Amino acid sequence: MESKADKIIHNKETCNTNVTAVRDTLYVLNGKWKLPMIIALTNGPKRFNEIQRALGDITPKILSKELRELELNEFVVRKVSSTVPVSITYELTPYSKSLEKVLEELKNWGIEHRERIIASRRQPAA
Amino acid sequence: MESKADKIIHNKETCNTNVTAVRDTLYVLNGKWKLPMIIALTNGPKRFNEIQRALGDITPKILSKELRELELNEFVVRKVSSTVPVSITYELTPYSKSLEKVLEELKNWGIEHRERIIASRRQPAA
């Protein structure tokens, strides 16, 4: 019988599993630019310089590196169209859609946290 | 009439709001230790050295710094019990519960991502 054990949510193993899974997620989303880039590309495909302009102050070295990492994780594909001259666009993959719920929750929490901070400045705790 | 504009999810302003909110969240959860610490404390209050042991390889300097940051963000309270000698415990606040959905989604995505990677190693893409 494991009916009691089943209810113990936070044994050591579960914790380790949770920590690993959360770290895995943050590992692929980490850094200053990946999420902004993904959000920027939700408008549709963009070229290298367009992304650079959209993000404002990212340098080409960093942009190039981040794009490669997003490609490796299959969030983005690099498409070369054989026009003359070639034009290269980056676009989100269907897999990037799997991040929707994560992004939604991160966004919601961020909004509520900010509101809470502003509220607590107006009326500091006793 | 803004019925059409209402459906445009990804205009520039919305993107900026999303980016800011997501960044706010990652800002308070960032680093190698905060989420593992929060998960470790879901078992109940722990003392300094207990947390250190639970996390395995965190140094006291880092643990101290991270605890201070978690306190500042009101995820953790430091409780001093006036026994002799005093014992100091750290425990999660009710506010830390607001992270539940975020943690859940981060965890779920991490698990699925890992499964996907393992599956793609078994059967590499054509």
Next chain:
DNA sequence: TATACTACTATCCTAAAGGATAGTAGTATC
């Protein structure tokens, strides 16, 4: 031929995160 655009790469540098190691002040135990 000069200028300018595209999509980058190369080199160097700074700042922040994190870790190793040692030390401190207090209490308690042997």
Next chain:
DNA sequence: GATACTACTATCCTTTAGGATAGTAGTATA
């Protein structure tokens, strides 16, 4: 009095992230 525990702090060092600046190779335009 020596050792050991608690809850840390202090100092130094390494690693990583990210940025500044310049350059490259190709194409196109004036």
